[in-house]
Amino acid sequence: MTVATATLSLSALLRQPVTDSDGRRMGALADLIVHLRHDGYPRVTGLVLAVGSARVFVSAADLAALAPERVQLAVSSVDVREFRRREGEVLLSEDVLGHRLIDLSRVAFVKAYDVQLTQVLDGWAATGLDVHRRRWLSLGPRHAAHPPRDWKDFEPLIGHAESAQVRAVTGRIPELKPAQIADIIEEATGDEQDELLAQVHEDPELEADVFEELDENSKSGLFRDRSDAEVAEVLGRMQADDAADALMDLPQERRSPVLQALPEPQRTRVHRLLGYHDLTAGGLMGTDFLALPATATAADALAAVGAANTLQPQALVMLYTLAPDGTLDGALSLPQAVQADPSQTLAELADTDVVVASPGDDVIDVTTRMADFNLLALPVVSEGRRLIGVITVDDALEAAIPEDWSRRETDHHDTGSEP
Known part of the structure; x- marks a missing residue:
């Protein structure tokens, strides 16, 4: 040629x-x-x-x-x-x-x-x-x-159904961060969303992370077009607090079927969270945390962290110790456990003056408390001081930042292109 x-x-x-x-x-x-x-x-x-x-x-x-x-x-x-x-x-x-x-x-x-x-x-x-x-x-x-x-x-974004399967494999959207993908999906048209979600669906864990980042309206709209089983499949991989929020955004007649379709133990965790208002500590908390007996050693704690591969990483920045009766006894950071002598007990390392929240505490009180004490995680305890959940700093920030601040439009002035 x-x-x-x-x-x-x-x-x-x-x-x-x-x-x-x-x-x-x-x-x-x-x-x-x-x-x-x-x-x-x-x-x-x-x-x-x-x-x-x-x-x-x-x-x-x-x-x-x-x-x-x-x-x-x-x-x-x-x-x-x-x-x-x-x-x-x-x-x-x-x-x-x-x-x-x-x-x-x-x-x-x-x-x-x-x-x-x-x-x-x-x-x-x-x-x-x-x-x-x-x-x-x-x-x-x-x-x-x-x-x-x-x-x-x-x-x-080609929007051609017959080549979608090939493009779902060759596409590079999964290389982006979940929050970035969520932002794109929120700005996309219906056909564009279908194409983006087809790529994300190839990685179920990524799909769950993206749905956690979507705003309420986008999430509800996308779930509206999915069957109860498909919604439950996504919610089953989401953090329990985010899954509970998403479940409550569904039409009332769909909530029970979707909840029943969730795998155990996710169904139990979500069901427990549904009783709390979303603007309280109970509504903000997640059920992922690591609590060990105060008699455990630093080596035991690190081994437990290594085995906790199903917990969200944010929930592992703090470790909690329990008294013999199962109540919250103390808290220590993961770096403390890493830097300690492996034979030291957690009772020797943990701070027993733990800042806590009650399930009914207002979201403003919660975020203020975390800011005042520079906390990366805030444990939530029952009336009997039993640990029932943890509020991580990312959830606190999401609750504290006004929605219009977190969804600012991207500045296109220097691109010379059209949306």
């Missing part, structure tokens, strides 16, 4: 005449077909030609020349059956050009205005994207065209 240049612009190629091996016009270039790859650039595997009112497929192997002024095939005839895309095929013009993408470095929506194509050893690949609107009136170097950015800096 011969080419005039090593780098081309998709917009310069579209609608250009396509000729056969003898130079006769066969139609116009309507699109280029690529296959997405997780570890490389999408390779061009075919062309879509507009032949009259029909769209026909031509393999990239039959391409002789590709240039803005010349698209020539190495064959004299093509199969004139109507083009039907196969699973995993993506159309650069139809699926990418003019569509929204996710800028992975900024975790923000942008729009693709052009695609850069680069010659590779075995043909052509999509290697770059221009996400800046073209300016038709040039006013000097300041307004010069923006160079394309690396294709790998973006995640295309």
Whole structure:
């Protein structure tokens, strides 16, 4: 295959005449077909030609020349059956050009205005994207065209059901943090949400983390379209306090079936939390904590931490000691246990003057108390001083920060792109 240049612009190629091996016009270039790859650039595997009112497929192997002024095939005839895309095929013009993408470095929506194509050893690949609107009136170097950015800096949202399974495996959304994915989902359209959730669903633990980060309205909307069993599957992996909040956001007639579908012991934990108002210590607390007899040693504590792989990491920053009657006796930090002599007992290490909360304490009192005493975790105890839960600093911050502060819109002024 011969080419005039090593780098081309998709917009310069579209609608250009396509000729056969003898130079006769066969139609116009309507699109280029690529296959997405997780570890490389999408390779061009075919062309879509507009032949009259029909769209026909031509393999990239039959391409002789590709240039803005010349698209020539190495064959004299093509199969004139109507083009039907196969699973995993993506159309650069139809699926990418003019569509929204996710800028992975900024975790923000942008729009693709052009695609850069680069010659590779075995043909052509999509290697770059221009996400800046073209300016038709040039006013000097300041307004010069923006160079394309690396294709790998973006995640295309293609919205094509037949290729969704392939894209769910090759997509890079799971590389982002759960809170970032949640922010994107909240800004996405329905079709975009479906595509994002398809990628997240490949990792059930990540899916649960993302749902924990979603705002109430988005979470309720997404659960509305899922069956009771599917909702229970997600809630079963969420932290118990977040699962309880999400359960109460469901319509009343769905709460009992979903609760019953939860696996044990998650169902027991969630059921226990449902009795507390969400603006109290009981409503904020989680049921993940590590409590050991005061007679246990530092070595015992570290072994228990190592074995507690089902507890959220935030719940392990503090360890609690219990008196012989099972009541809360003391508290110590994980670094204290790590730095202590392994043979020292927790009774020797723990602070017995523990700051605690009662289940009915107001959320403002709870967050103020944690701030005043610089606490990373606040134990919640019953009237008999039995440890029933722990409020971690991330849950306290979420309760203390106004919702409109935590959902600020991203500043797009310097991107030149449209949402």
